[in-house]
Amino acid sequence: MKKRVLNRFFAPLLVLLTLLATVRAEAVDYQAKVQADIKAFRDYFAAQFPDVPFADYANGVYAIDADSRKQWLEMEEFPPYALAVEDGKALFEKPFANGKTYGSCFANGGAVRQNYPYFDEKKGTVVTLEMAINECRVANGEKALACKGGDIAKISAYMAFISRGNPVDVKVATEGAYNAYMKGKEFFYAKHGKLNMSCAGCHMEFAGKRLRAEILSPALGHTTHFPVYRSKWGEIGTLHKRYGGCTNDTGAKAFAPQSEEYRNLEFFETVMSNGLIFNGPASRK
């Protein structure tokens, strides 16, 4: 009798113990796997551009091209995004209809850019800064803002500006986070659109080389400096607006700003930039 009882519990117990052991081992692996990816990514660019100091990748193409760097430095004398930052400050401080402000959602007076994007376990999805801004609005009875430019970009610009200097340090510690990270990674390396181009194809393989009249920026540091006042737009715009444009360039239909695809891509790209410093907003061509 005893033997049978023991037998009955033995197998499931064994399975449970194995499962626990596996889960514990996997939890450690996520961080390690991601770290291995980050190292490979950095090593790739260090080999491509041996003279570029690591920290300078936060400045994108200006880290690798002298003539455009001079023009960027000139823009920095008095960057047009300064106007957006000013507008953004006013928007951030203006109370909602219910009397509360963004300060009730964001600590540090809004200097929290470095906390985004992150994987939200409860929501089971990546949360970006723009998404959080809209969540704050909706929670306070306001309508969500459109996510390509305009007010949301101005608020994001202000928050980015006052958060400057904080390190990029995105954690990928759980299965959920790792899955989102992997989706972003797959998107980055997959070929898209009629032209069958991948993010990696342009921003790793062709980084620093010319694609028609453009010099392609290295993917390392891609997301540290958004939102950007892009000369082409003549105004401040978000990362997902830029992603949409790139998707169009591959001959594919752009995903909506703040779609899961772009949020996962932003997650992956920001993880790859761990160790750099947030330096938004920025001027770009």
Next chain:
Amino acid sequence: MGVSRRQFFKSVAGTIAYAAVASAVPARLFASWNQPAFTSETLAAAIAAKYGNMPIEESSAIQIKSPEIAENGAYVPVSIATTIAGASNISVFSEANFSPLVASFNIMPRMLPDVSLRLRMAKTANIVVLVQAGGKLYRTVREVKVTIGGCGG
């Protein structure tokens, strides 16, 4: 002092140009804005409208700092400085623009002959700077390449 509003309208009334000009004329005319120079469509016409028939000579005493290849033709950073004695005016032209005269700076008594701005260029062209001093114009030219980008968004 300048052209009064009534005089100005009298002088252009009846011409075809009037309609186009009227849309650019502010309700309250600021006397010194040189509308004919700023709306001239060729470099030569713009210079004539601004300076009349003043003689022009090349000069190496004018420095133009500008990019070799503009990142974006809508925001081309240009810095100009000159050591020509008695400079009273600096004008900047972008030769291939619809209206080549971009800006004109009067050198005020306490102002250094040194300005920076960001200008628009429709395509690869010469930036032409004229410095007026002692009844003469001094010129320096610098080409800026403007390319059509490959990446949209």
Next chain:
Amino acid sequence: MKIKAIAKDNVVSVKILIQHVMETGRRKDETGKIVPGHYITEVSAQHKGETVFQAELGPGVSKDPYIAFQFTGGAVGETISISWIDSKGGTEKTDSIISAM
């Protein structure tokens, strides 16, 4: 309008950034109609009752115009006043205190 005015060795360096659409009058909107011109035509700066900067601008100047110039005889703490007028009669005037580096 944002102004940075810094005094060093008797020279005041002034940088201005003006929020302005600088519509050229050549652009077409989505319906194909020409968007009328709307651009700054004059910018001037006053210091101690004197004009220290005077410029005429046109549609060839970039959107959100940036201008930098320098003048002598100014000191930290003094006021510089910048004003502009545009082709539709719009104006703006802003005062700024000259600061040290």
